[in-house]
Amino acid sequence: MSAYGFDTLAIHAGARPDPATGARQTPIYQTTAYVFRDADHAAALFNLQEVGFIYSRLTNPTVSVLQERIATLEGGVGAVCCSSGHAAQIMALFPLMRPGCNVVASTRLYGGTYTQLTHTIRRFGWEAKFVDLDDLAALEAAIDGNTRAVFCESIANPGGYVTDIPAVAEVTRRAGVPLIVDNTSATPWLCRPLEQGADLVVHSTTKYLTGNGTVTGGCIVDSGKFDWSASGKFPSLSEPEVAYHGLRFHETFGPMAFTFHGIAVGLRDLGMTMAPTTAFQTLLGIETLSLRMERHVQNAEKVAAWLEARPEVEFVTYAGLPSSPYHDRAKRLYSKGAGALFTFALRGGYEACVRFVDAVELFSHVANLGDARSLIIHSASTTHRQLTPEQQIASGAAPNVVRLSIGIENVDDLIADLEQALVKAVG
Incomplete structure (x- = not known):
């Protein structure tokens, strides 16, 4: 087969x-x-x-x-x-x-x-x-x-x-x-x-x-x-x-x-x-894996590019962005895209990240990824909380970083939700 x-x-x-x-x-x-x-x-x-x-x-x-x-x-x-x-x-x-x-x-x-x-x-x-x-x-x-x-x-x-x-x-x-x-x-x-x-x-x-x-x-x-x-x-x-x-x-x-x-x-x-x-x-x-992954990647590329252009955001780690140091590697090894999981750093540090996570409405605040729904978490206070600050930084979960798992919803709705949360978190 x-x-x-x-x-x-x-x-x-x-x-x-x-x-x-x-x-x-x-x-x-x-x-x-x-x-x-x-x-x-x-x-x-x-x-x-x-x-x-x-x-x-x-x-x-x-x-x-x-x-x-x-x-x-x-x-x-x-x-x-x-x-x-x-x-x-x-x-x-x-x-x-x-x-x-x-x-x-x-x-x-x-x-x-x-x-x-x-x-x-x-x-x-x-x-x-x-x-x-x-x-x-x-x-x-x-x-x-x-x-x-x-x-x-x-x-x-x-x-x-x-x-x-x-x-x-x-x-x-x-x-x-x-x-x-x-x-x-x-x-x-x-x-x-x-x-x-x-x-x-x-x-x-x-x-x-x-x-x-x-x-x-x-x-x-x-x-x-x-x-x-x-x-x-x-x-x-x-x-x-x-x-x-x-x-x-x-x-x-x-x-x-x-x-x-x-x-x-x-x-x-x-x-x-x-x-x-x-x-x-x-x-x-798995029957719908290819359909979902295609939409996951399309949405992630648009959301990551939008976040990168926002003044409240210091950086975005998505390898699908040309600015990423791993962009060329991703294109060489992952021809269909760089996935739908990435982080971004907020100006305002830890407290701004906590406010941001509390402010989203469409994104679900859960300890999971890879769902059809878009998910969000502040890794430093949850999944990576047990690590030292040095270990958090090395693993990509610094205190000023929020993790997104981009789902398959309408991408304009996802961006609108992130925008209103940014205003509330950072002003």
Whole structure:
């Protein structure tokens, strides 16, 4: 099916008429368990000798359709869906890391991800190093013998910073470690990191893929190209797995090793399962992904240009603007646009930002992005509140900055709302 165009795949990939009823839309398989044909069938499933459904913590038919659809749109060999974007990040690192290992991460990350990598993963005995990925020499120097992955966002939240994925991937390829790219803000409609050299892609499917603010979910997509056995650094994938009688995932499943491990071990033991109703809502959202993203980008370009011309605004970080230092990179790597997420700085600092957020009427003040609705938040007082001022600035969430996620409404209405809020906030 991968020979079809993106719009066609967004509707059809993974989905087939229900064999029992002929239902054209993917059903919600709201079930906990599945009846085995006989004892031999059950044994084969539990031994990973046959692919099928055992228990919905591991696999579910509705979720399986979503996994195939996202993997197809990203150009991967397989995917594992889970309960949230944060769950997807832990699930992506889980097969790679051991106590004493580290991940090298971009300094430009969502605040919750920064906290997860700075504090939470230490409880597993893992560590994180943070590097400005525009400095490739610093990235190369940060990777050491205990590094097991490099992590970044394709279009970074909150500032809309555009990562040069091919350049970063060249460094990770030489170092022999996988590159994990969070593609939530770009979606595969704007960027396919696996084609640019990434090895794994993660998503918060909560955002643009679902697009309607109804459910939370996450996904990990595997390129199938990384050699997990080459260095001996990834024993979970290359060495015998005791729980499966010595089975070696990479040897047995080849390009699908990471995907099978994510289900057979990750979901089995971590239990970060996606609900079938969540998968159904996300499948519905993906059907209109290309239509929505086109409008998201069109609106963002107009709003960003309007804001940049306002005297109350110090700067706008949108990479789609010619004034952005990342404009040329965005045009080279993201041919359909620079997304719909960006920040702008208000004259008047922190207090003016708070007044502005309180003054908008059409924009929704929520801790989310990628909705059909336009959203606003002051990151320094919310999503990035736990960071130091220096960390806030490095991640693009300085105290004088407001983040916008531009929706698909009438753009003139959005601009009118911003204009009246600017008057109230700054005068």
